[in-house]
Amino acid sequence: MNTIFTQHLKSKYVDIVYNLTSPKVCDIKVKELSSEHEETFRVTYGSPRTISYETPSVGILKLEIMKPKDAQIEIVSIVNRSQQGDFLNLSESNLVDKNNYDKNKSKVSESMLDAKPHIQWFLTWKCNYKCQYCWQEAANEIYRNTKNNKLTPELWAESFNKLNPKEIYFTGGEPTLYKGLVDVIKMLNPEIELRMTTNFGKTFNLDKWSELPPNRVDVDASLHPTQVNVDDFIRKVADYTEKYGSEKFGIELVRHPDNLKIVNEAGLIDFCKDRGITLNLDEYVSVFEEEDQDGMELDLYKQIVDIKPLSPLDFGPLCEPVEIPLDCSLKLEPCTDKARLPIFCPAGSMRINVDGFGDAYTCMSAVDRSKMFGRHALPHYKPVGNILDDNFSLMSEPVVCWESFRCSACDSCFVSKFWEPMDEQFNMQLPICE
Structure with a gap:
């Protein structure tokens, strides 16, 4: 049985493709x-998935992979990328038409030139509310148990002004929990458009x-009748x-059954109509598959976030090396869902999502699913950098993504019109987190 993988390195970027069949989650x-x-990496069961990490090895990579003895895991491929953005070395694979790849990549790259970004900032x-229909509250173990944003307004404003985006959208959590928000807004470049969603609470x-100057910020106040x-x-x-007018003010309500038991929807509609307030009535969508077929499996989520004080990997008799195939070249199965190409x-570049510590992510999938599955689960789940760093810059090349079917509306409205297929002839399923 072979348990050692050895390869000459082209870069520090390593992708390990695996299949875990039992248990649902392990390290x-x-x-x-x-x-x-x-x-140590947390891995999950399902269709082929990946571990993408950066090796400190130089010249030659030699590794073995340890697992709990009761875990059933298969290593499918181990690929050393030539370039950071070329996941699984797809551009060099005989599965991809290089001319199509280069042509479509160049087309999207050109659209990124000189484009001002739209920034979503999770302050x-x-x-201060606990709404059961909130996607963050449903996963409160990984969202609510974080440190407070205690960075100074001056630092935030300076970092955003350097990027000079087209727009900043303030959100959270509840963005007004950051006490320096108004001070940040005062210091932002006046040409930056500003929007915010708030629960409009205390x-x-x-x-x-x-x-602030009148109407400096477009405000959407979300009504949560249970709170x-x-x-x-x-x-x-x-x-x-009455003080600022309604031109840049709106109300949002999630049409969750508990909310509709309390609020008079018809009365709310009339109130907004009388005052010229934009009203958005949003349908309730569950995070988990028990209520939404596209949601995440609840039991899998619970196992992912479960923190065990002891790991079998810390005790020699309870773990063993994983068998590694002699041929670790890229192997993919045909794709049965065009939305996953x-x-x-x-x-x-055109869009970044920034958290309360300055880490910048490509999209909402990267923000949310990196917390669920780990930053190693797909290459674009890792932050592209931190906007508070002096040397931070936006990406200069497009991301290869095969999760467009779950692209959040708050991202897709800015980027989807620029999407191009990686290769029109490519029809293989890439590893994905479900």
Whole structure:
């Protein structure tokens, strides 16, 4: 049985394709014999998936992979990328038409030139409400248990002004929990368009907001009847719109059954119509498959976020090396769903999502699913950098993505019109997290 993989390195970027059949979730350890580097990764069952990591080895990579003895895992391929953005070395594969690849990549790259980015800033993952239909509250173990954003308004404003985006959209969590928000807004370049979604609760201070120029920010106030007195919310909206007008103010309501039991929807519609307020009534979509066929399996999620104090990998008798095939070249199965075929996407340039610590992600899938499955699960799940770093820059080349079927509307509205297929003739299924 072969348990050692050895290869001359072209770069530090390594992709390991695996199949885990049992259990649903476990940890495995990559042990580099060429560098003494060890790294533990959480892996999940399902169709072929990947571990993408950066090796500290130089010249030659030599590794073995340890697993719990009761885990059934198969290593399918191990690929050393030539370039960071060329996942699985697809551009060099005989499965891809290189002319199509280069032509379509160039087309998207050209659209990225001199384009001002649209930034979505998650000021904090914390919230003063606990709405059961919130996608972050449903996964509160990985969202709410984070540190507070304590960085200074000056630092944030300086970093955003360097990027000078077309727009910044403030969101969270609840963005007004960051006490320096108004001060950040005061210091931003005046040509940057600003939008915000807020629950309009106690942390939205009308007196503090009056320090800003009128209508500097488009505000969408989300009504959560299970968390706030509806009459109090309406009175606050009336106060705000009397002072600032309703041109740049809107109300959102998720049509969750619990909300509709409390709020008078017809009355809310009339209130907004009388005051010229834009009203968005959003249908409820569950995070998990029990209520939505496109949602995540709840049991799998619980196992992913479960933190065990002891791991079999820490005890020699409880773990063993994984068999590694002699032929670790790229192997893919035919794709049965066209929505899962790879495209070139300008996310990371035209669009970035920034968290409360400055980490910038290409898209919402990268933000959310990197928390679920780990930053190693797909190459674009790792941040493209941190906007607070002096040397941060937007991506200059498009991302190869095969998750466009789950692209969030808040991302797709900016990037989807620029999508191009990686290769019109390519029809293979790439590893994906489900």
